Amino acid sequence: MSDFEYDLLVDLTEERGVPGYEDRVRELVREALEPHVDRVRSDAMGNLVGSVGDGDYDVVVPAHMDEIGFMVKHIGDDGFLELDALGGWDPRILRAQRVTVHTENGDLPGLIGSVPPHTLSEAEREKTPDVEDVNVDLGLDAEDVEEHVAVGDLVTMDQSTARVGEFISGKSLDNRVSVFAMLEAARRIDDPDVTIHFAATTQEEVGLRGAEALGVDLDPDLVLALDTTVANDVPGFEAGERVTELGDGAGIKLKDSSVITNHKVHRRLRTVARTEDIDHQFEVLPAGGTDTGGLQRTSGATPAGAISVPTRYLHTPTESVHEDDVGDVIDLIVAFLESEDGTNDYTL
Known part of the structure; x- marks a missing residue:
């Protein structure tokens, strides 16, 4: 199994928190995040933000914590x-x-x-x-x-989280697995060159609402969003319909229905993944929006990219991810953020 804290992932996915009522999840996230950041705050939308670093370049890393x-x-x-x-x-x-x-x-x-x-x-x-x-x-x-x-x-x-072969399956991996990856990244990153805001956002499933409000409040210089994405690598789908495949690595988002990612950002993600020998694949999602779009435009034009966890059976009680992909997502988040010094030019 990949090197991450499985029990925390189980706790996050088995906890309950629908849009606008993420309180129980937020407290779990707060408890896990506080030891690894300099300061933690929440807002009137219920977003929880843990910030680390004192650079004058701000990177926000959102992952929504609500479930359908x-x-x-x-x-x-x-x-x-x-x-x-x-x-x-x-x-x-x-x-x-x-x-x-x-x-x-x-x-x-x-x-x-x-x-x-x-x-x-x-x-x-x-x-x-x-x-x-x-x-x-x-x-x-x-x-x-x-x-x-x-x-x-x-x-x-009412569904428990369990290992199924090399998969992890549960009711709310969308998007608690990305919240978990964010927490793991916060645990591993020490003294970054930029200020990183790890943000557990709310109400994504009903229209990216928490992220849109947070974008105004934080006004970031760069967005690296985290979410799940479709893996239709099952019988009944042609190769071009699969979007991603479980076990092939972290998804680097090129587009979804809410965003076309900044191509300088996703190319740097690709370069980092290749340099660090991190398995990765490219995601072109034909339908479904993410916090990437919610933060790309709300405080003016902001360079935005995203890393996705390939997931089978999205929006069901048996959502499933491959444990190796989770490890690759965490590694790519960490490598990208540790190599970000605020001097990269993402203007187009």
Whole structure:
């Protein structure tokens, strides 16, 4: 296994934190980050920033800590909960899942059920599912549900993180694996030539909102964003549709739907990877935005690049990454930041 703190990755991925309610994750990040930076602060959006160095050139390294989830929008007379999605869900994978409902007085286990197929009509079997059709069953009568649950309570998937062969699989590797890589980089970097702001951002899954606000506050000279990316290296996809492949190394982002990265930045990433003999691949993501775009433009024109963790089965409870790719991502972050002295010209 690659040389990193696996238990911390498990803690981060198994913790719960949907957009706007990342509190539990933020405290884990704060605890892990504080020993390795000079100062830590949070803001009214919930972004957490740990800064190290005293150079007059500022580099921000964002990784979003929110996961996709739900908010309770209605409690039916029968005690079933109706949900509003926080982030992009594929409704096909929601049936027959265990969930946790986070209430003011504690967490409750729940189920998203699926009725037996032989009890459905032909039309019902062929119907395209929708998130709005999902209901949570708490195994309680309606009176008990009304007593414990309120509109606005949050719902997350109930899934543990585990090794599967050479993979690590869990419910929120998007994007806790990048938060973890950021923390590992902060642990390894000492006395940088520039000021580095390691930023655990919020509300990425609902529109890059935390990063956009943070860009105004920090006004960085350079952005190196961290996120997961698609690895459709599974049956049913042609080679050109795979985006990245697990086990082939860190992803160097060229574009996604929110950003075209600064080509001087991604070329320097490539040069660093080659010089340090770090496995890497190039990412052209046709759909899906990241904090890279959220920070590239919000405080004026900012050179921005990104390193991505190739991930299978994104936005499902079984997201999977290759442990070697995680190690390559950490190595590339560290090598890039340690070699950044603020004199590189990223203007185009």
